[in-house]
Amino acid sequence: MSFVGIVLVSHSLELVTGLKKLLVQIQPSVPIAVAGGDEEDGLGTSAQKIKEAIESVYSDKGVVVLFDLGSSLMQTEIALEWMENSENVKIANAPLVEGAYTAVVQSGCGSSLEKVLRAAEEARQMNKTIS
Template sequence: MNMVGIVLVSHSYELVHGLQQMLIQIQRDVPIAIAGGDEDGGLGTSALKIKNAVEEVYSDKGVVILFDLGSAFLNTELALEWIDKDKKVRIANAPLVEGAYGAVVQSGCGGTVEEVLRAAERAKQLNKVPSL
């Protein structure tokens, strides 16, 4: 089954690699690529890595990108300038971990790119601490 791909962008390779491994255990069939760390193995983001990650998991169903901090968003926008405008690629305004979880579950259920995007963005409303 063709599924929406997920791209995880972070300043830290270890952060997105660990998240990718967790998500694979939840849904093995969803294509998940990562772009984390700078070119020297330190902290940072790279528009080229993001572009390559999108191309790695792209299908006609599309791709949803999640990121950690502001400059990762800026590099994601730059990467999208290098990708064909007709491709279905969306940037989620969502927390990285919770949003990625929702996105992977929705993609694994066969959701469209817009449904996967909404699932990721719904994570902004999660209350992780019960009211006392």
């Protein structure tokens, strides 16, 4: 069985590496890749690293990319322009942690790209406190 791949993009490699560690415990079968830091492994983002991360988890099921801050989005868009086949890659408008969590759970259920994307984006409405 193949799953929708998940790519985590951040200005900090440590942030996405830690998040991946958490997510793998939830759904070890879902392919997850990270792209964090700039070309010199400092803080920043790298379109090349993002492209490589997407390609490493790409399958016919597709890939959902989650990101932390604005320039991560811009670098992801550049990475997609560099790819020959990016129609099955979707960028989620979602919070990084909560969106990645729900996306990984949905992907692990064998859901379609659209359902995984929708689950990630619905995390924006998640109430994290009891009121």
